[in-house]
Amino acid sequence: MELGEKLKFLRNSLNLTQKQVADALGIERSAYTYYEKGTTKPKIKTLSLLARMYNISVDELLELDIEQGEIMRVKSNNPVVDNWTSSDKFNELSDYEQSVLIRLRLLSGEDKKKVIEYIDKKLK
DSSP states (O other): OOHHHHHHHHHHHTTOOHHHHHHHHTSOHHHHHHHHHTSSOOOHHHHHHHHHHTTSOHHHHHHOOOOHHHHHHHHTTOTTTTTGGGOHHHHHSOHHHHHHHHHHHHSOHHHHHHHHHHHHHHHO
């Protein structure tokens, strides 16, 4: 299976839209669409973020023969999206709010603290 097909399959397995993934990556939806179509290839940094989003390594993303067992591992205990996509509360959020939460989940623990500190300062 080609990388584009894998990206589409993994995205669909978590019930995410192309826009949600693109927003989380900080790119245009059309750019992400090209990845799935195989028109262009993601940069290493983007591959790294995609791998984190799907709870797999970059090597696994590039080499993954998608089988049911692999998808179950992607879905279970996913630190980025957990079961948000099947949650009514998550789906009630706007696309923008969903993409902010996914992006926050992609940050390191230290960067998350910085974001919270920044928000706290703005709210005072």
